[in-house]
Amino acid sequence: MSDITWEENVDVQPYNTFNVPSTARWLVRVQNISNLYELVNSTRFHNTRHLILGGGSNILFSNAQFDGIILKNEIQGIKIQSEDDKHVTLRVGGGVEWASLVDYCVQNDLGGIENLSLIPGTVGAAPIQNIGAYGAELSDVLVAVEAFDLDSGQVRTIPKDECELKYRGSIFKETLKSVMICAVIIKVVKARFYSVNTDYGLIQDVLLELGVSTPTIRSLSGAICLLRRRRLPDPKSIGNAGSFFKNVVCDESIRHSIECVDTNTPFYHKPDGTSVIPAAWLIEKCGWKGRQFDNVGVSSRHALVLVNLGRAEGCEIAWLAELIMRDVQARLGLLLTPEVNIIR
Ligand SMILES: Cc1cc2nc3c(=O)[nH]c(=O)nc-3n(C[C@H](O)[C@H](O)[C@H](O)COP(=O)(O)OP(=O)(O)OC[C@H]3O[C@@H](n4cnc5c(N)ncnc54)[C@H](O)[C@@H]3O)c2cc1C
The missing domain is CATH 3.90.78.10 (UDP-N-acetylenolpyruvoylglucosamine reductase, C-terminal domain)
Known part of the structure; x- marks a missing residue:
């Protein structure tokens, strides 16, 4: 029995933050690796172009129709993979919202990604352009990605050193375009061993405005959210x-x-x-x-x-x-x- 559903002629307007209309010939929701095995073994997959979609916050559908298959990453789960006195290593499903991962870390007093608060999109897309903001980048915490190669049908673990992360880029944007990132492994730091990074000028102004003299992971995340809401239009309204x-x-x-x-x-x-x-x-x-x-x-x-x-x-x-x-x-x-x- 098939576990995947081929949704046909799907309106993708709700799936892109530009909120532009476009129709995908096919859309398949990927919830686990088995879905991907089934997908790559189908004849339709081999005869049709495809596009991996996370939260659609860094994509522009420039045509009224996408005549191909959209693989919508919906792989969930945040798990502690290992822990020592100072660090926690998390394995996070590629379909988890990045903002939920930041919330998880902030709630659990884990430092490393609070400067990346409120960036839209999914965790699986974060390595693609090595998301960055306010003096921090994914590369500061990334350990490895688990990726499914849609050409070979194999799962690979790619360590950070091989991801070629740089300013708004990575190997996944340049030469390794055949993989879907299914999970991301990050290493974050327990609060008592962590120093927050407030070097970026505007952060200090907002902390001052909020009356925060000794910022914590939580108060810094709050300040970044405030800054972002002021500076960037909210895709939900525009x-x-x-x-x-x-x-x-x-x-x-x-x-x-x-x-x-x-x-x-x-x-x-x-x-x-x-x-x-x-x-x-x-x-x-x-x-x-x-x-x-x-x-x-x-x-x-x-x-x-x-x-x-x-x-x-x-x-x-x-x-x-x-x-x-x-x-x-x-x-x-x-x-x-x-x-x-x-x-x-
Ligand atoms: C208001 C706003 C503010 C933003 N601020 C920032 C910012 O401060 N810093 C920043 O770096 N970015 C920022 N972005 C851009 C965007 O949020 C990030 O690039 C985010 O990582 C995109 O995630 P997504 O899931 O929406 O990706 P999508 O838009 O769905 O996809 C982006 C690209 O990645 C590919 N892709 C997606 N998921 C996978 C996967 N699992 N495996 C392989 N390929 C995949 C897609 O095919 C596409 O090419 C902002 C966007 C908005 C709307």
Whole structure:
């Protein structure tokens, strides 16, 4: 007897935070590894393109139809894999909401991911772009991922060192696209051995505002949630996928040429000699922040966030992104790269 259900012509509007309409030819909910074995042994799977979907918070369906199979990751479970005096190692199902994992850690006084509070999406997608915010990244706590290779039908454990995690990227975004991450293993630290990371400027301002002089894992998480709610539009009220573009990493020659255009360009220098220019600054400089066109626009709160003003189709958001990229390149000579995965 079959354990998987092939849902046909599924409306995926509720499954993407841009809230754009699109229909998937097929959708299969993956709740365990057995579902994946059954899936890869089906003829339909081999004859049809597929897309792995978590919470749909970093994806843009740019067409009215996705003529393929969506594998929706719904693998649950947070389990303690091992524990010593200082650390707890957790094995977390790929379909668990990232925010629930953060809550679990905060409630249990485990430090390491509180700076990543309130990032939408699933745990299985977190390694794909090595999620990061407020001075922390998944790579700070990741031990390994358990992945199902959809080509070979094998389960593999991939240690962190082989995940090639970097700023908004990993091996899963570049060369190893055939795997579905089914579980993620992270190592977090017990509160009494942990020092919270409040280095990121804005955090200190909010802690001060909240009257917190000795931040704990819990109060820091609360401060980050407050900061995020203020800075980013909530996808439940206005469709968006967070930052649409990546910050621009540049070498010295590029840095020099942009400084010739504007001596006030902000740079963050990295230990490897490269510099990062905030993409939000470039977009704002070109006058895009807050602009609106029919159904789409650039958030007035944050220039990196493209928004669905209500009835947008995916192609309209893709069009706006393209327009911004061309304009920034023409005016400032820098090519923006989308952080959001555009599905064509
Ligand atoms: C309001 C808002 C704020 C955000 N803030 C941040 C932030 O601060 N930092 C940050 O890094 N990101 C941020 N994001 C982006 C997004 O939340 C993250 O990238 C998140 O990890 C995406 O998870 P998801 O489950 O929604 O992935 P999806 O959007 O469903 O998928 C994203 C990509 O990963 C692939 N994928 C998904 N799951 C798996 C899996 N199990 N195995 C293999 N491939 C998979 C998909 O095919 C797709 O290519 C934000 C988004 C929003 C809407």
